[in-house]
Amino acid sequence: MIEKERRVPEIIMQLHALLRRIPEMVHGREKAASELNKPKAGFIGEQKLDYYLDFLDEKKYRIFHGLRLSNRKQFFHTDTLLLTKRFAMILKVKNWNGTFILEPNFHQLIRIHNEKEEAFHDPISQAEHQSRQLKKRLAANGFPDIPIEFDVFISSPSTIKKSPSKQTSSKILHAHRLLSKLTSIEKSYSIERLNEKQIKKLAIHY
Template structure:
């Protein structure tokens, strides 16, 4: 049973919007597009592994892309599989080229086109995830259950090497997920937890999830003012939107409807964040009267706080502050 499905993360959606609104001659355009390519490749790798977890029968409780907090720090896990005897955490790597896992310096080397670079240690990463999840479950759910970490290599064309066979014991290709999981479960003699208890735990985890919000402008050192304002077409992505009476339409592909405005509002909240002033939102949408903005806000069912010049628009009511950080 999927408790938290996999969706394109907020920080990737935001980066995608930023790249779309950068002019071709923008000095940081290439860097942003390279980062976007890496982020989407990682997401696609995680998503491709979901096909193999769907073969697990009986099905566990599944949470995709879960991000929880321990004290002042957050930890993120690509996939969590909850069985009655154990929890499996999957760290998915979608890497091309030759991958060498070393015990010395706890290091991973990636070589592509004769260029070698050092990567974060896969094993250190999953050990930290396991430790963080164990402490979180004890504190939030008062439960102790074995946690088994897997490193999943989702790119079938990558070549994997290791200094010793022990370094590959919990490393598996995506296609081996069902066999690896049930192989581990068959060896366990741990206590079985009830389905009701496990479901409550999984739901608690999903409710505690915190989205990562990356300061992309800070990371790449450029200003939001350098982005293109205006509405772009959800169909052809061109900035060619015109309004006639109360109808919005694209002069390039003839797509029309209020979906154009909703698409632009979604981009505005992704890039500008929650709590946008009337003036800021009107400028982002390409300039319009206050009256038109008020009509859009009502039709789009935006949540409004404050009065007159202090008015702020939100796309949803805030239950708590999002954690904003650079990952």
């Protein structure tokens, strides 16, 4: 069941509105168009993952898209959160093209696309940080301790991933692996940590 729908990020709507106001060939339009590409690509990637989410049992899974939560002074964002009575799972979505190499020793990712190399923050560390923040927030609001899994999902099937670490590589998956990964996780957690009343309370809370 979808508890929070996926919405177009505000930054995308703002940049689209800005581009409509800037005439062609005017200085600044190209920069605005370039700034739009990244969040737009990210949102498209998240929408691609929705295809696989549609196969989940609505009675078992509660789905929250685009949560922006706070722990006092700090805010954190999750692309998609799956909640069950036995565990929760954070899905971090990347709409990457080309080849990427994850370097766990340096906690960074190198993407090679169109003969160009770019460095990014390690998405696994980012998802792990989100899981810790979510656990703190749940505890602060009186919810029982519940296992929180996290994985990074690549929406483009043509993207090539490389990593010297098998453990690290197993945390970054193509989107079509989502259902099989959830099946594996379900086998690991047999104890219900949340009852239906707590699930409903949490859904209202967020």
